[in-house]
Amino acid sequence: MARYDVVVIGAGNGGLTAAATLAKAGRSVLLLERHNIPGGCATSFCRGRFEFEVALHQLSGMGSDAMAGPLRGTLRDLGVLDKVEFVQMDTLYRTVYLDAVDITLSADWAKMVTQLQDRFPKEKEGIGKFFDLVHNFCLQMISGVFMGDPAISREKYPLYFKYAFKSSQEVMDEFLVDPVLKAVIATYWGYMGLPPSQLAFMHLAILLFAYTQFKPFHIKGSSQALSNAIAEIFLENGGEIRFNCAAKRILVRDGKVTGVETEEGDRIDTDYVVSNASLIATYAELIGAENVPAEQFRMMSGSTVGTSAFVIFTGLDCKPADLGIMETTNFISATIDLDLAFARTKTLDPPLTMLLSCYDVTDRDFSPPGTCQTAIVTGQYAEPWLSVPPSQYADTKYRYAEQMLALVERVFPGYRDRVEEMEVATPITHMRYLGHPGGAIYGFNQYTKDSRFFVPPTSPIQGLVFAGAWVAGGGYQPTLMSGGSAARAVLKSVRNR
Numbered sequence: 079m080a081r082y083d084v085v086v087i088g089a090g091n092g093g094l095t096a097a098a099t100l101a102k103a104g105r106s107v108l109l110l111e112r113h114n115i116p117g118g119c120a121t122s123f124c125r126g127r128f129e130f131e132v133a134l135h136q137l138s139g140m141g142s143d144a145m146a147g148p149l150r151g152t153l154r155d156l157g158v159l160d161k162v163e164f165v166q167m168d169t170l171y172r173t174v175y176l177d178a179v180d181i182t183l184s185a186d187w188a189k190m191v192t193q194l195q196d197r198f199p200k201e202k203e204g205i206g207k208f209f210d211l212v213h214n215f216c217l218q219m220i221s222g223v224f225m226g227d228p229a230i231s232r233e234k235y236p237l238y239f240k241y242a243f244k245s246s247q248e249v250m251d252e253f254l255v256d257p258v259l260k261a262v263i264a265t266y267w268g269y270m271g272l273p274p275s276q277l278a279f280m281h282l283a284i285l286l287f288a289y290t291q292f293k294p295f296h297i298k299g300s301s302q303a304l305s306n307a308i309a310e311i312f313l314e315n316g317g318e319i320r321f322n323c324a325a326k327r328i329l330v331r332d333g334k335v336t337g338v339e340t341e342e343g344d345r346i347d348t349d350y351v352v353s354n355a356s357l358i359a360t361y362a363e364l365i366g367a368e369n370v371p372a373e374q375f376r377m378m379s380g381s382t383v384g385t386s387a388f389v390i391f392t393g394l395d396c397k398p399a400d401l402g403i404m405e406t407t408n409f410i411s412a413t414i415d416l417d418l419a420f421a422r423t424k425t426l427d428p429p430l431t432m433l434l435s436c437y438d439v440t441d442r443d444f445s446p447p448g449t450c451q452t453a454i455v456t457g458q459y460a461e462p463w464l465s466v467p468p469s470q471y472a473d474t475k476y477r478y479a480e481q482m483l484a485l486v487e488r489v490f491p492g493y494r495d496r497v498e499e500m501e502v503a504t505p506i507t508h509m510r511y512l513g514h515p516g517g518a519i520y521g522f523n524q525y526t527k528d529s530r531f532f533v534p535p536t537s538p539i540q541g542l543v544f545a546g547a548w549v550a551g552g553g554y555q556p557t558l559m560s561g562g563s564a565a566r567a568v569l570k571s572v573r574n575r
């Protein structure tokens with residue numbers, strides 16, 4: 079029977095970085111992936127003459143050589159920076175609330191604040207105070223929490239303790255009046271999947287801070303280039319990958335990992351498993367309830383499966399400027415009532431908010447000459463889709479897509495006439511390709527108690543560690559970095575044995 083130091087289940091961002099870090103540390107590692115390519119969400123696919131980016135709209139945490147963000151260090155240590163080119167965006171986003179406001183915000187902190195003050199002059203002072211708070215709050219969160227200050231206290235980090243767990247809405251309400259202004263500032267709520275009334279202030283604050291300090295990025299050649307590069311580094315360091323090979327069981331005896339069984343019936347001996355699959359599938363299906371302490375299920379029962387996504391991928395037979403697409407990142411919303419927009423993500427009624435990304439605006443080689451591509455995404459939970467009978471699935475999907483395109487037409491007239499290629503993904507598509515419950519793209523809903531400050535990568539099963547969105551929170555930066563944490567937890571355990 080084959081034996082490896084570690085078996086990694088799943089080649090999403092977290093699984094890939096865990097596997098590469100462990101292989102670089104000299105461990106023998108087998109990576110099992112049920113799909114035929116590496117990346118999980120971080121992949122691409124081809125239709126006609128277009129290669130479509132599946133997931134990445136804006137990469138956070140990169141920064142520049144001069145002002146390196148936390149992700150840059152992780153990717154440099156892995157050797158990724160020698161293999162992949164990252165493309166910086168100069169603006170955070172254009173956000174259009176139909177019939178209310180149309181504003182583009184710079185990714186430069188001072189410019190962004192001035193732009194908001196110029197557009198909402200009556201709130202100049204409140205805007206200044208709010209962004210001072212965001213800035214100082216984030217500095218305290220970075221020093222106290224991210225850097226792990228052992229002397230963290232309410233006295234030393236008063237802003238952090240006062241505001242971290244308040245809702246974003248509550249904190250905006252303290253400083254700002256105009257609901258349109260608040261909707262503009264909260265535009266990134268979609269990246270966390272919760273509206274400002276339910277989103278902890280720390281999440282909105284760190285999004286605004288991180289994207290302005292370290293800028294939003296995209297990846298030359300799509301996020302598949304990044305996933306391929308990490309897989310390549312893993313192989314160069316002696317790792318082995320099996321594609322089209324799902325893990326079926328994690329074998330556990332007396333509370334300890336002893337091996338893994340694949341869907342093909344192979345048994346692999348190992349003392350360590352890093353799971354990039356969901357916590358739910360790992361405990362309930364791969365291990366089995368009989369081997370998991372009941373306390374673990376009790377803890378998970380307080381969490382809810384997070385949002386999936388509905389995405390329209392289009393290849394257009396024109397340049398972005400021909401349609402007036404001047405920004406890479408364009409949010410389009412039909413309402414400033416973000417609670418209502420969130421409620422819609424749990425129904426099949428017309429979506430009220432969406433994001434249209436056009437990578438060709440910042441990267442002119444992204445699509446074939448004379449063309450461009452867009453990804454139009456809106457948050458969607460799986461439940462309503464699971465009740466659509468198979469015979470009505472295609473009609474429902476295209477009707478839903480039509481409703482989104484109608485909104486897009488209001489901002490970019492003539493858009494539909496330029497569509498050469500189109501593909502649509504629903505939460506069912508994400509369930510199929512990721513294997514996660516509800517096709518969740520960010521793991522559990524990111525309520526404060528489920529945020530990465532409270533969910534460790536380790537588990538009550540000795541030798542089982544997690545990497546990815548279900549423990550780290552969703553998004554490229556947290557999941558790519560979570561692989562390193564998982565690998566370090568394994569290496570520490572090996573040293574202490």
Ligand SMILES: Cc1cc2nc3c(=O)[nH]c(=O)nc-3n(C[C@H](O)[C@H](O)[C@H](O)COP(=O)(O)OP(=O)(O)OC[C@H]3O[C@@H](n4cnc5c(N)ncnc54)[C@H](O)[C@@H]3O)c2cc1C
Pocket residue numbers: 087088089090091092093110111112113117118119120132133134135136137138323324325326354355356387389455508511512513514519520521545546547548551552553554555557558
């Ligand atoms: C449409 C869309 C847009 C997004 N936009 C952004 C964005 O702009 N910025 C951002 O930061 N994030 C974005 N995200 C979120 C981000 O892509 C994800 O949170 C992140 O990639 C998840 O990484 P992960 O490590 O959790 O693994 P996942 O991507 O969830 O991959 C898990 C992997 O495990 C494999 N697997 C599961 N079970 C098994 C098994 N039993 N055996 C073997 N393999 C298994 C799956 O096949 C998959 O490859 C977006 C996601 C989507 C879908």
